[in-house]
Amino acid sequence: GESVGLHLPTLSVQEGDNSIINCAYSNSASDYFIWYKQESGKGPQFIIDIRSNMDKRQGQRVTVLLNKTVKHLSLQIAATQPGDSAVYFCAENSYNAGNMLTFGGGTRLMVKP
Amino acid sequence: NAGVTQTPKFQVLKTGQSMTLQCAQDMNHNSMYWYRQDPGMGLRLIYYSASEGTTDKGEVPNGYNVSRLNKREFSLRLESAAPSQTSVYFCASSEGTSTEAFFGQGTRLTVV
Numbered sequence: 001g002e003s004v005g006l007h008l009p010t011l012s013v014q015e016g017d018n019s020i021i022n023c024a025y026s027n028s029a030s031d032y033f034i035w036y037k038q039e040s041g042k043g044p045q046f047i048i049d050i051r052s053n054m055d056k057r058q059g060q061r062v063t064v065l066l067n068k069t070v071k072h073l074s075l076q077i078a079a080t081q082p083g084d085s086a087v088y089f090c091a092e093n094s095y096n097a098g099n100m101l102t103f104g105g106g107t108r109l110m111v112k113p
Numbered sequence: 114n115a116g117v118t119q120t121p122k123f124q125v126l127k128t129g130q131s132m133t134l135q136c137a138q139d140m141n142h143n144s145m146y147w148y149r150q151d152p153g154m155g156l157r158l159i160y161y162s163a164s165e166g167t168t169d170k171g172e173v174p175n176g177y178n179v180s181r182l183n184k185r186e187f188s189l190r191l192e193s194a195a196p197s198q199t200s201v202y203f204c205a206s207s208e209g210t211s212t213e214a215f216f217g218q219g220t221r222l223t224v225v
Contacts, residue, residue, distance in 0.1 A: 041218075043217055095210060099210055100146065103156040106155050
């Protein structure tokens with residue numbers, strides 16, 4: 001069936017460097033693509049979304065890029081901080097499917113001081 | 114505001130026992146969801162409710178039932194627990210077509 005997945009299970013970066021987390025998706029009918037952050041022992045927390053008709057969206061220290069040609073989504077975190085250490089999930093949302101969120105497998109980001 | 118509140122936080126069941134996981138949200142959201150998260154894995158949708166009075170199956174509904182008691186509350190029931198249902202369960206809510214879902218702290222369930 002349709003799915004959302006991730007390339008890298010673990011990413012280790014130096015504090016202050018930029019981080020790039022990647023995700024591949026297969027459902028071309030998705031309306032939105034979303035990034036969530038999950039800290040240890042907590043529920044996921046919304047970071048940023050991008051509508052399917054856009055290719056870039058910026059937030060505070062984060063940028064999401066969408067390449068529909070190759071069905072690829074990425075999250076860029078600028079000047080990575082220790083507080084960014086978490087598992088990051090991409091997800092997709094389809095209005096036709098009752099607005100339910102479908103999550104990928106997650107990437108663990110580890111920030112080295 | 115408390116957001117999304119789940120109870121209990123931890124539970125151990127014996128195979129075959131039943132239990133209900135409770136979830137309540139105070140944000141007046143229409144949509145509510147139940148997910149399970151296995152170790153090192155993503156979240157898989159069990160059931161969701163787009164509005165009060167409606168429920169729909171998600172990706173992994175077998176072995177579960179849900180009740181949307183009112184707009185605030187959405188419960189998940191395991192009628193006969195199995196070891197394969199050992200997982201962390203998350204409840205979430207969102208408003209309308211918003212992509213921002215708010216999650217509870219999770220219920221860690223172990224079935225022995």
